[in-house]
Amino acid sequence: MDKLTITDFKAMLDVALKNIKAKEEEFSKLDAVIGDGDHGTAIVTALSCIVRSAQQGTEFKSMLTDMGMNVMLEVSGSTSTLLGALFLGMSDAAEGTELDADGVRKMFASGLANVQQQTAAKVGDKTMMDALVPAVEAMKACTSSDIKEILDAGAKAALAGAEATVPMKANFGRARNYGERSIGYMDSGAASWSCMFASFAEALK
Numbered sequence: 001m002d003k004l005t006i007t008d009f010k011a012m013l014d015v016a017l018k019n020i021k022a023k024e025e026e027f028s029k030l031d032a033v034i035g036d037g038d039h040g041t042a043i044v045t046a047l048s049c050i051v052r053s054a055q056q057g058t059e060f061k062s063m064l065t066d067m068g069m070n071v072m073l074e075v076s077g078s079t080s081t082l083l084g085a086l087f088l089g090m091s092d093a094a095e096g097t098e099l100d101a102d103g104v105r106k107m108f109a110s111g112l113a114n115v116q117q118q119t120a121a122k123v124g125d126k127t128m129m130d131a132l133v134p135a136v137e138a139m140k141a142c143t144s145s146d147i148k149e150i151l152d153a154g155a156k157a158a159l160a161g162a163e164a165t166v167p168m169k170a171n172f173g174r175a176r177n178y179g180e181r182s183i184g185y186m187d188s189g190a191a192s193w194s195c196m197f198a199s200f201a202e203a204l205k
Helices: 006-022 024-034 039-054 060-074 078-091 101-118 129-141 147-163 174-182 188-203
Strands: none
Touching: 006 024, 006 039, 006 060, 006 188, 024 039, 024 174, 024 188, 039 060, 039 078, 039 188, 060 078, 078 101, 101 129, 101 147, 129 147, 129 188, 147 188
């Protein structure tokens, strides 16, 4: 697959919403261990808004801008802020109605850069960054011109990053107050964001 179209991208979002909805309860249960137990609901609400915003999109830059702005305006909380930052950042590097492999890598890298301006969390802090950062780095490192292979690399790295949060102690946000009790559970944000990246790859199979 040498071009990613607007239609492809909307399909990626649709599959992400479907798969995250299916795991909504699981993400909230993980969040209940070291948070307020609403992450599943929060990410489903945010992604539903994003999918709605994308429906009218006809080219990447304006569609991604609408997705990012609308979720931040319509849905409160850190999940929507960070998802909004991802898509707004992606809009900075995306042009036209289709992207080649290099365009896809640049788009996701720009999304990550914008999220990093919103949060000081890093890999190892037991947050969604443990899925997002490895995903984008794996995409950048993938030299293939096949967009499916690039997204597959991102998906694998995101899932491995989420798994890696299980033995970690949370040291960011409210979760850090739980100290040792946070060990032994996957971070809910890393789990849901890794599901999103896995869904992006699945949609192009």
